[in-house]
Amino acid sequence: MLLLLWQDVIYLQAMIVVLYKLIPTISQLNRARNQLAKQSYSIQIAAHFLDRRNKPFMTRSGSQIYSRLKAGIHFENVSFAYPESEKIVLDEVNLWIPKGKMIALVGASGAGKSTIADLLSRFYDPSAGRITVDGEDLRDYDLKSYRQAMGIVSQDTYLFNNSVRYNISYGLENVPDEAVIEAAKRANAYDFIIQLPQGFDTTIGDRGVLLSGGQRQRIAIARALVRNPDLLILDEATSALDTVSEQLIQQAIEELCQERTTLAIAHRLSTIQKAHQIAVMDRGKIVEIGTHEELLSLNGYYARLYAMQFKHEHQKTSKPRSVSRKVAIKSRKSLA
Numbered sequence: 001m002l003l004l005l006w007q008d009v010i011y012l013q014a015m016i017v018v019l020y021k022l023i024p025t026i027s028q029l030n031r032a033r034n035q036l037a038k039q040s041y042s043i044q045i046a047a048h049f050l051d052r053r054n055k056p057f058m059t060r061s062g063s064q065i066y067s068r069l070k071a072g073i074h075f076e077n078v079s080f081a082y083p084e085s086e087k088i089v090l091d092e093v094n095l096w097i098p099k100g101k102m103i104a105l106v107g108a109s110g111a112g113k114s115t116i117a118d119l120l121s122r123f124y125d126p127s128a129g130r131i132t133v134d135g136e137d138l139r140d141y142d143l144k145s146y147r148q149a150m151g152i153v154s155q156d157t158y159l160f161n162n163s164v165r166y167n168i169s170y171g172l173e174n175v176p177d178e179a180v181i182e183a184a185k186r187a188n189a190y191d192f193i194i195q196l197p198q199g200f201d202t203t204i205g206d207r208g209v210l211l212s213g214g215q216r217q218r219i220a221i222a223r224a225l226v227r228n229p230d231l232l233i234l235d236e237a238t239s240a241l242d243t244v245s246e247q248l249i250q251q252a253i254e255e256l257c258q259e260r261t262t263l264a265i266a267h268r269l270s271t272i273q274k275a276h277q278i279a280v281m282d283r284g285k286i287v288e289i290g291t292h293e294e295l296l297s298l299n300g301y302y303a304r305l306y307a308m309q310f311k312h313e314h315q316k317t318s319k320p321r322s323v324s325r326k327v328a329i330k331s332r333k334s335l336a
Contacts, residue, residue, distance in 0.1 A: 028130045061143035068149070070134045071215050072098040075232035077129035078116060087264045090152070091284040092129065102262040104272035106305065107281035115216070117233050121150065121264060152231030153256075157220040159208030164193055165200040178228055185220035187268055188253040189215070215248060221252045232257065234264040269306050279300065292329050 031283060075095040081088050090112045097103045105113040119131060120142060138146075159167050169175035180200065192215055196202035208216040224232065233239040234253065246268040250271055257264075266272040270288055273292040278287040280295065280302045288302050290297055295302035 035066045060123070060139075062137075062140040064136065064140045064142060066141045066146040066149055068132070069099045070132070071097060073138075073231075073261070075119075075129070075130045076132060078119065078126045078131060079128040080119060080124065082124075082129050089284055090119075090126075093286055095279060095282070095286060095289075097261060097263060099261050100160070100258050101276035102264055102272075102274070104264045104266055104275035104278045106266055106269060106272065106278060106283055107301065110283075111281040112279055112284045114235060117235055117263060117265060118232075119154070120233065122146065129333050149225050149230040150233065150234045151224035151231070151256075152235065153217070153220050153224050153253075157208070157216050159204060159211075159216060159219060161203065161206045163201045164196065164219065165201055167204065167219055168200075168226055170223060172227065173260040175226060181220075183226040186225050186255045188248045189218035189222050189252075192218075217249050218252055221249065221256055221323075225256055230261065232260050232262040234262065234266075236265055236267055252270075269302075269309055280305075 002056055074097075075093050078090055078093045078095075080089060093112070093116065095116070101186040105116060107113055111113075115124075119126060122138060125139060133141065141314055155208055160170065164184075165180055166176075168180050177200075181190065184200075188247070193200060193202075204210045204219075208219065211219070234257075253271075254274075264272055264275060269292075272278060276290070278292060279286045282301060288298060288300055290298070296306065300320075
């Protein structure tokens with residue numbers, strides 16, 4: 001009897017020791033359960049976002065591998081409205097982008113210029129009509145191979161907190177130093193890069209904060225050049241820059257666009273005067289199309305935009321001179 005009682009005491013002590021040892025683990029599991037419960041709603045939102053079902057705007061890849069453009073890209077009666085919106089952004093747009101030529105899009109904000117670029121990049125698919133590449137529906141092409149053949153230079157260039165070399169060769173593997181240097185030279189970026197503390201190995205900060213706006217844009221152009229894209233999209237690449245930076249970047253863009261199929265969205269009309277064709281957009285429609293000279297001769301929407309912009313730029317350049325002239329007159333009067 002005493003032996004059985006002693007065995008029960010030993011068993012009870014062992015259970016207490018085991019439970020004591022398990023308390024930290026149980027506490028950790030309980031904390032993890034509480035954290036999971038707190039994050040469950042966020043997980044549900046993320047899962048819903050990643051679920052492709054019932055999301056017609058999430059593009060699906062085709063099976064045809066894209067190689068090189070042979071003839072051109074055709075927007076055929078393309079209409080588009082953003083998901084869960086009834087507003088028509090593009091209304092039966094017809095546009096031909098021939099191989100090796102630059103097509104420019106101009107117009108007021110909200111006219112649909114960037115939407116055309118988004119459709120060309122297949123971030124969205126048309127609500128009606130279709131886009132063909134060499135006669136084949138764009139939706140039939142493999143997304144990865146198609147986008148690998150594209151280069152995009154936008155107004156808001158994203159640069160990483162890494163070296164200049166890393167940012168130029170971003171997205172590519174085993175890029176030779178010679179290719180990076182050559183791209184920088186063609187983008188008018190080499191001269192300022194070699195003046196940085198560590199040259200191409202200089203870290204430029206988050207979003208390139210240690211560089212000026214013009215320098216960031218030239219890095220972005222060098223990034224596009226090193227990829228040697230078959231298709232190029234320029235989205236307001238020279239906006240919000242000073243005159244000197246704009247001239248340098250314009251020279252780099254002209255180098256980038258040589259014999260390359262290019263869609264350029266421009267606010268400053270002076271930057272797209274050499275385009276093969278200029279499509280003027282208003283409220284989701286192409287209202288005029290032609291060369292710079294042809295559109296001016298029409299004396300229509302483009303001519304009015306050009307006259308307004310030229311007048312505005314002329315006022316900006318003439319105003320400082322008139323102010324300085326008044327100061328000079330006042331100083332002469334004070335001296336007299």
